[in-house]
Amino acid sequence: MKLGIVGKGGVGKTTISALIAQTYAARGLRVLAVDTDSNPNLALSLGLDPAAADQVPVLPRALVVGSGDGAVTPANLLARYGVRTPSDVTLLNAMAITQAGAG
Amino acid sequence: MRSLLGAAIEEEADITLVDMEAGLEHLSRSGGTLAYADVLLMIMEPSRKSILTAARTIALARELGIPQVYGVGNKARLPDDLEFFESVAAEYAVPLAGIVPHDADVVEADRRGHILIEGKGDPVKDAVREIIDFVDRALVPAT
Numbered sequence: 001m002k003l004g005i006v007g008k009g010g011v012g013k014t015t016i017s018a019l020i021a022q023t024y025a026a027r028g029l030r031v032l033a034v035d036t037d038s039n040p041n042l043a044l045s046l047g048l049d050p051a052a053a054d055q056v057p058v059l060p061r062a063l064v065v066g067s068g069d070g071a072v073t074p075a076n077l078l079a080r081y082g083v084r085t086p087s088d089v090t091l092l093n094a095m096a097i098t099q100a101g102a103g
Numbered sequence: 104m105r106s107l108l109g110a111a112i113e114e115e116a117d118i119t120l121v122d123m124e125a126g127l128e129h130l131s132r133s134g135g136t137l138a139y140a141d142v143l144l145m146i147m148e149p150s151r152k153s154i155l156t157a158a159r160t161i162a163l164a165r166e167l168g169i170p171q172v173y174g175v176g177n178k179a180r181l182p183d184d185l186e187f188f189e190s191v192a193a194e195y196a197v198p199l200a201g202i203v204p205h206d207a208d209v210v211e212a213d214r215r216g217h218i219l220i221e222g223k224g225d226p227v228k229d230a231v232r233e234i235i236d237f238v239d240r241a242l243v244p245a246t
């Protein structure tokens with residue numbers, strides 16, 4: 001199930017996204033949380049400290065819009081770019097998708 | 104054609120949350136993987152600007168074919184803001200998935216850059232659980 005969280009800047013999207021993600025994870029579901037902001041803050045809201053948050057790799061645009069070269073499987077993608085947060089939510093940074101000409 | 108991320112979302116996760124900080128319009132230019140959702144939650148606060156942003160999102164969500172769109176009233180100081188959100192929901196004919204109260208623990212956690220620890224922000228955590236229950240019920244196919 002894919003859940004999108006949208007709203008004007010500052011309304012609390014990231015805080016609510018993190019809480020929703022953590023609540024589902026606590027129920028034993030496999031939860032993926034995707035940050036699309038050029039200033040990615042979901043990592044902090046999910047419990048990573050600032051240093052760890054800075055280390056979250058950015059998913060290349062090609063893997064978001066394309067099917068890859070066949071060598072990378074979906075599981076590989078998560079293993080390589082996903083970061084497991086303290087509450088068991090897997091975080092992905094997709095900020096490249098919003099940067100024109102990036103990737 | 105499904106993207107690799109799209110495949111990962113389908114095969115490797117039960118729930119995928121996309122924090123659309125970039126905005127629905129921005130994401131829709133980059134293909135469906137991130138822009139399309141089964142359920143879209145529009146977070147609002149007690150400000151007309153956030154309502155207008157949500158109103159613009161509704162139209163785009165319909166164009167993109169997102170089947171279920173709900174509002175969430177955040178930072179609500181009750182009871183006035185509850186009335187505000189309910190009247191907005193009626194005005195735009197968008198159901199509310201929940202109301203999240205304004206909470207000093209959340210403000211403090213944000214100030215410090217910390218998450219909400221055990222015992223802090225319980226009214227907010229309860230509100231989030233209710234939102235999830237609403238979404239889960241909404242996803243059950245009508246019989």
